[in-house]
Amino acid sequence: MSGTPSIEIDGLCVAYGDAVAVDRVAFSIQQGELATLLGPSGCGKTTTLRAIAGLEDPTTGVIRLNGDTVFDSARRINVPAERRGLSMVFQSYAIWPHMTVAENVAYGLKVRRRPRAEIDSNVKRALDLVQMSAFGDRPASKLSGGQQQRVAVARAIAFSPSVLLFDEPLSNLDAKLRTEMRVELRELQQRLEITSVYVTHDQEEALAISDHVIVMNQGRIEQIDAPEVLYNRPASLFVADFVGAANLIEGTVRQTGPVSVFETRGGQVLRVATPRSVTGSETILALRSSHVSLQTEPSAAAGDANVATGTVHRRMFHGDFVQYVIDWPAGQLLVRRPPTEMIAEGAAVSIMFLPEHCVLLGR
């Protein structure tokens, strides 16, 4: 999609005294997209989200929603939260306990003085979308966590906002409900084509539901990319470590080119094929644990794949996958394999992975 992005952030800084929570953050999100702000706690993701909502006053920067400037420190523009026309789902759900479910959902519409009939039909539609229509007359204080979550979503979409913000909406739910709600939220967002910003510290959740993931660390953006690019081609050591399970192997670059050569500390020589240019100063090779395959019988060198030998040091059965710790010349290697391949502890294995799955990173 082209045209004016729904959300544009430029040079955004939020500081409390000397403490800088958000440091020169810039990104834009296209209409109908869902972008995730991902990072460890204290990385500035929630502060960024709250600055978009107007609940936090940035020190400097520009925020534009659908082409309208809602914050600009240089031009002294700061539209208050209630007039930015966006909506938000809070981490605590923020369901008002003194109202019924329907009153909660109708709030944004009542504030906008919509006619009665429109309020009723929109509330019904919103509650239908989250499968809570049977609960309209319930006092909101009598809901379970998952139900409160649904009501919070219904309330946020009821007045058809142009932008929807999610502040760790699933973090208070148990694991099973979380994965279910994740699917529902994504379906809802795509059906309504509503531009969304989603904050989470759960990398799996971020990868699963986003069009783009914005990884933040210590107030700054580390990388913005589609989930699969982020996973396969982390741009920094932080991203490689924070997103997914990766082996970070230390060593030096011996040769640069379309296929570079990397020698690990233990003297293992590996081939790396990367679309990003290699400077030769990289000291880390990142390798996803699920990009490695193991075999018990010695394998014939398959094309240009990296092949090495090792022994199974430890095996842990996780159900959906089996995690191996392999002793090999470069130290220890974490490998995740499907539970259909079981290798005994102590067995000798041959290790294989492709050069295009290796990523070279600097410190």
Add this chain to the structure above:
Amino acid sequence: MVLVLLPCAALVLYPLVFIISESLNVGDPGVFPPEIISLSNFARLKDDVPIILNTLYVSVAATAMAVVFGFVLAWILTRTNVPGGGRFERLMELPYYMTPLVGAMAWGVLAGPKTGLLNQVWHLTGATGDLFNIYSPLGIAWVMALFEGTVAFVMISAAMKSMDPSLEESARVLGGSKLRTAFGITLPLVAPGVLSAIVFVFAEMLGAFAAAFVLGIPGRFYVITTAIWESTQSFPPDYGTAAALGLSLFLAMTVTLTIARLIMRKGTYATITGKAFRPRPVNVGAGRWLCLAVVMAYLLVAVILPIGALLMTSFQKFATVILAQSIFTLDNYRTALATGTLGSAFVNSMILGVSVATIGVLVMGVLTWIIYRSRLPGRTAIEYVLMFPQAVPRLVFGLGLLWAWINIPIPIYGTLWLLGIAYFTVFLPLGLRTLAGVVLQVDRSLEECACVCGAGWMHRMRTVSLPLLRPGIAAAWLLIFIASIRELGASIFLMGPQSKVISPAIINAWLSASSELSAAMAMLLTATIFIAVIVLFGVARTFVRTDA
């Protein structure tokens, strides 16, 4: 915001300026600023060493009793399987609401020499001499411990309740016996809470007035507060000494309260997580009936006996109750409610209570919002200033207010206006603390969500903030109302002939030796307070419910 903050800060600080200047004034006590300044008022304090020793003696004894009562009751009610359990908890606060003044008079009736009801019963058994003379230093301490020391129970049971039960359970799992767990784990963990309760109660006792006044003055036994009062009543009034004594007392209380706060902040381990635990009660077996007996005994001496004694006295025709020959009458209540000066004292107190509570909740609500929700620079300093009256003994504060407002060319001295202003000022800490607790309980995101939904400030207040805060606001209103109608220390200096209020009026009746009339007035006061307390507890219960 500045428009609200500055006047309130001035209300607190202005009277203190007068106390300081008066304590240095050795010239004409009625002239401000003082013409001759010297420290001789403080130098003369060495003559008051016996009074200071009296104060320490009574305060230490009262603190010791209050903390022992508080600890035992808190342990029984929070940690054992006593029959009735938590239902007794709120009843334990009743003595505090009954006020030390009413408690002291009641115990005067119960255990006065010779004619005290308990002593009369003692004589019936054939014994000679008195069982107990309440008009003694230990008697004063006993009354103070019962009616002023409730805070010890509240603080200690809060410490016991806030303890994560898993801390004890892990000691048990690791092989510690019940006793070993109690001494090795439980006690050290509640120790900071108990310690800060001791210091806090001690500060409270230093500034206590009513019990020492009712029970000490007849035997010419003075503590600092009663000495301050006495020196203002002499002719000519010795305001210099009063101010010097008052300032010293204020400093002593400030130091002790600071220590209490430091213990609380530094000494508490991670037990206070803000989560309300209900620790698993210890099964004490048949001992639970003993525990119940202890609780009942406490309620007997602190609530039932005093109220019974006063009730009986209030129906008597003659001051002294001789059990064998009493004549019952309703005259005392008729006099108390008649539209004379006494009747108007009751009405005045009600007017003051309602208006101070109403205006107070409004203004203090704004103050609370500024202190806890805005980002105004220096708001912690503001909080500190507004919490100041907490450390100033009421009596001393009343004295400062008296001088402050006499020296202002607004003719409100001797009117209810002055009393209203005084009440508002001294109840700032109470109101702010109650409202802050309420505001902090309501999650900020509830308001933010309304904001994001498009509601402006007014709409947000009307539809979200105020409805959520309503029970807490009602509780604050009731607490200020109760505090107002029972106020004694500040009122005793500030009330004029045209602006009598109930507590000092009770004292006046008591001093003019009509204990049956003061008993009737005390019963009216107590009944009013109890009604307010019942409403308060009801409101508190609904608040807990909406919270969950």
